[in-house]
Amino acid sequence: MSEPVRYHNLVNGNRIDSNGGDWVESYNPFTGEVWSLVPACNAADVDRAVESAHTAFSTGDWPNMTPSARGRLLMRLADLITENSESLAQTEVRDNGKLIAEMAGQTAYLPEWYRYFGGLADKIEGSVIPIDKPDMFTFTRREPLGVVAMLTPWNSPLLLLAWKLAPALAAGNTSVIKPSEFTSSSTLEFVELFEKAGFPPGVVNTVTGYGQDVGEPLTKHPDVAKIAFTGGNVAGQSVYQAAARGMKKVTLELGGKSPNIIFDDADLDSAVNGAVSGIFAATGQTCIAGSRLLVQRNVHDQIMDKLLEIAGTARMGNPAEMSTQVGPVTTTQQREKILSYIDIAKSEGAECAFGGGIPEDESLKNGWFVEPTIFTNVKNEMRIAQEEVFGPVLSVITFDDEDHALAIANDTQFGLASGVWTTDIGRAFRMSEKIKAGMVWINTYRAVSFLAPFGGYKQSGIGRESGQEAIEEYLQTKTVWISATGKMANPFVLS
Numbered sequence: 001m002s003e004p005v006r007y008h009n010l011v012n013g014n015r016i017d018s019n020g021g022d023w024v025e026s027y028n029p030f031t032g033e034v035w036s037l038v039p040a041c042n043a044a045d046v047d048r049a050v051e052s053a054h055t056a057f058s059t060g061d062w063p064n065m066t067p068s069a070r071g072r073l074l075m076r077l078a079d080l081i082t083e084n085s086e087s088l089a090q091t092e093v094r095d096n097g098k099l100i101a102e103m104a105g106q107t108a109y110l111p112e113w114y115r116y117f118g119g120l121a122d123k124i125e126g127s128v129i130p131i132d133k134p135d136m137f138t139f140t141r142r143e144p145l146g147v148v149a150m151l152t153p154w155n156s157p158l159l160l161l162a163w164k165l166a167p168a169l170a171a172g173n174t175s176v177i178k179p180s181e182f183t184s185s186s187t188l189e190f191v192e193l194f195e196k197a198g199f200p201p202g203v204v205n206t207v208t209g210y211g212q213d214v215g216e217p218l219t220k221h222p223d224v225a226k227i228a229f230t231g232g233n234v235a236g237q238s239v240y241q242a243a244a245r246g247m248k249k250v251t252l253e254l255g256g257k258s259p260n261i262i263f264d265d266a267d268l269d270s271a272v273n274g275a276v277s278g279i280f281a282a283t284g285q286t287c288i289a290g291s292r293l294l295v296q297r298n299v300h301d302q303i304m305d306k307l308l309e310i311a312g313t314a315r316m317g318n319p320a321e322m323s324t325q326v327g328p329v330t331t332t333q334q335r336e337k338i339l340s341y342i343d344i345a346k347s348e349g350a351e352c353a354f355g356g357g358i359p360e361d362e363s364l365k366n367g368w369f370v371e372p373t374i375f376t377n378v379k380n381e382m383r384i385a386q387e388e389v390f391g392p393v394l395s396v397i398t399f400d401d402e403d404h405a406l407a408i409a410n411d412t413q414f415g416l417a418s419g420v421w422t423t424d425i426g427r428a429f430r431m432s433e434k435i436k437a438g439m440v441w442i443n444t445y446r447a448v449s450f451l452a453p454f455g456g457y458k459q460s461g462i463g464r465e466s467g468q469e470a471i472e473e474y475l476q477t478k479t480v481w482i483s484a485t486g487k488m489a490n491p492f493v494l495s
Contacts, residue, residue, distance in 0.1 A: 005036040007188040009045070009208055012052035013201025019044040024181050024209060029097030029328040030318055030367040036095070038184040041209040043217040046176075049205040053147040053174040054223045056202030062174065065200075067122035074118030074170060077197040078111035084193065085110065088158060090320070091186040096154055097328040097368070098282055099319045106159045113162040113466070116450040117170035120471055124171065133495070135484040142475045144172035145249060146225035149218045151239070153230050154180035154330050155285045157187050163454065163465035164228040164251070169203070171474040173226075177206045178218055182331050184208045211235075216242070224248060226474065230287075232388065233414075233459045240462075251463035251473050253287065253455060255388040256416030258437065259409035260290030260445060261399075264299045266421035267443070272306040274419060274445040275394070280314060280372045281446065283327055284392035285334070287460075288417040290445055292378075292385055294405055297398045304353065304376065304396070311354050311372050316364060328367040329391060335368045338391035342373060345384035350375040350395070380408050388414070402427060410436045415457030419445045438464075 004025070008015040018039035026036040039045070056062050081088070085107040092103045126140040150164045157179055168175055179187040187206060194204045207214050219227050219242040226249040229239045233254040243250045260278045262271045278290025295303045319327035329335040342356050355371035370391055378385050378395040385395045399405040409418060418437040422428055432440040438456040441447060448454060448466070455464040463473050489495060 004034050005185070007036060007038045007185050009039050009041070009049070009188065009206045010191045010194070011049050011202075011205045011207075012056075013195060018042065018209065019048075024184070026095055026182065026185055027331075028094050029330050030320070032366045032368065036185045038181075038188060038208045040213070041207045042213050045207050045209070046214055046217045046221060049176045049207040050147055050149075050218070050221050050223050052202040052205050053176050056200060057144070057146055057174040060202075061200040062203050063172070067124060067172070070170060070172065071118040071121035073198055074114045074121065074166065077193060077199075078114040078118065080193045080197055081107070081111045081114065081190075088186055088190060091189050092157065092183070093319050095183045095185045096157070096330045097319050098155070098285070098330075099324055099327050101322050101324075102282060106156060110158055110162055113166040113450045117166040117471065120167075120468070121170040124471065124475065126477075129479075137482040137484060139480050141478040141480060143478055145474060145476055146173060147223055148173045148175050148226045148228055148474065149221070149224045150175055150177045151215055151218070151227065151229045151231065152177065152179050152187070154183040155282065157183050158190055160230045160253075161187060161190075163253075163470070164230075165204070167465075167471040168228070168474045171471055173474055174203050175205065176218060176224070177204070178214055179206070179208060181208065181210050219243065219248075220246060222246065226250065228473075229253070232390075236461065249473070251465065252461040253463075253465060254416070254459060254461040255390075255414060256287045256289065256456065256460050257292060257386065257388055257412045257414045258288055258290050258417040258419070259292045259294050259405075259435075260419040261294040261405050261409060261421065261431070262296065262299065262303060263402075263405075263420075263422040263424070263427065264296040265423050267423065268299060268302055268306065270443065271421035272303060272310060274421060274443075275303075275307060276310050278419060278445045279394045280311070280326060280392050283329055283370075285330060285390055286446075287388075288439070288446060289390070290417070290419055291389060291393065291395060292380075292408075293394055293396045294399050294408055295396060296405075297400055300396075300398050307374060307396075308354055311374060314372055316359055316361065316369060316371075326369075326372055326392065328364075328369045330368070332368055334390065335370055338370050338389055338393060341384060341387070341389045341391070341393060345375050345378070345382065345393075345395075348382045348384065349377065349379075350382060350384055351377045353396075355392075380411055386412060402430070406431070406434050410434075413459040416460035417441070417456070
């Protein structure tokens with residue numbers, strides 16, 4: 001076993017370790033071995049990182065930079081990401097166990113967020129208000145918020161960071177990034193590019209470590225103006241409460257229990273491919289997982305036959321190999337959670353039609369694998385259908401007609417994503433209107449873009465990431481009144 005790679009935080013342009021000199025071990029989910037070390041920070045490290053970001057926001061080059069100049073820096077950063085996308089993808093695979101086929105695609109696509117928001121940086125405009133008061137000139141300014149705390153998850157660290165960091169920087173904010181303690185390495189590798197791109201010191205800072213030691217003091221810090229968080233809904237509620245106490249703005253991208261709905265008039269082969277993509281791609285470790293497969297009753301058996309055929313050919317193995325289709329789960333804790341939900345589903349009366357445990361293949365014994373698992377005879381009130389498993393576990397639920405499908409689809413606390421498979425264009429429009437979710441995919445699944453807003457309804461979050469709406473999450477409005485006469489009338493009367 002080789003010596004673990006040691007990564008360092010970036011604060012005020014300097015590479016630093018934690019205040020206490022402690023480290024967090026990061027494991028390769030395929031080998032089960034420690035492959036890297038990241039600093040285990042504490043509240044003092046948080047103070048240092050936030051002070052750096054606050055100073056960079058208030059003084060120096062960054063606040064005096066024109067929006068066009070900020071945009072050029074983001075464009076330069078995008079080019080550097082392109083140059084380093086392969087190595088960044090490999091780091092993510094070692095750190096979180098996701099497939100190189102997917103992570104290489106993500107890191108290659110990553111620059112588009114920075115290019116898009118780099119182009120949007122000098123398109124932020126206020127407005128002149130045709131005010132109803134004579135001799136007054138009134139206009140609005142759109143201004144950055146200040147220091148943004150960004151808390152990112154372990155499943156797609158760099159992509160989900162881009163959704164926050166690109167619009168925040170384009171708007172003129174500074175940042176403190178707290179990646180998951182399980183997958184911090186790719187973020188610490190990525191932030192090395194900011195100096196090369198020409199960003200002033202302190203604009204981007206990182207602080208790594210455990211939630212109670214770093215995440216909690218960061219969300220409560222008085223100099224943090226906004227929190228952008230991606231994670232589970234329970235943790236999101238805690239972040240929201242901390243933000244409320246400090247009157248901080250938030251963007252919360254939380255969990256999901258997304259319905260993927262197949263009607264009997266759909267292209268069934270394509271629909272099954274979409275069902276597999278929705279749950280077994282990324283080993284089900286995605287907030288948009290189509291973990292509830294709603295199937296019209298009269299095509300249930302056909303769908304199951306096709307589903308079991310594809311699931312039976314899924315290749316589990318080394319995520320660093322392009323031929324692998326299902327990789328390991330990112331953490332041992334998550335694997336135990338997934339296995340416990342499989343037991344819960346069986347105890348509730350769901351029938352395990354495929355998988356349901358740890359693979360017996362000797363070549364996979366060191367990795368944190370869970371078999372792709374399919375449950376049938378699932379009732380929507382079961383925990384397996386109501387709670388986010390965040391793993392390769394599919395619940396198949398039958399429905400009779402359109403109204404029945406909608407009732408099941410909307411009967412959940414979540415509302416992040418959904419899929420509809422039908423060749424009836426009228427039905428497609430009706431379903432897209434009536435499903436209570438932030439995203440509806442028709443005859444496709446898991447499509448995302450820097451151009452399209454991403455976010456959820458209900459317990460799935462607050463605010464939107466990507467698209468033009470995203471930059472609004474990092475701006476505030478100032479109204480300016482100018483008297484043309486310079487004279488103040490009766491001071492005791494509202495003017």
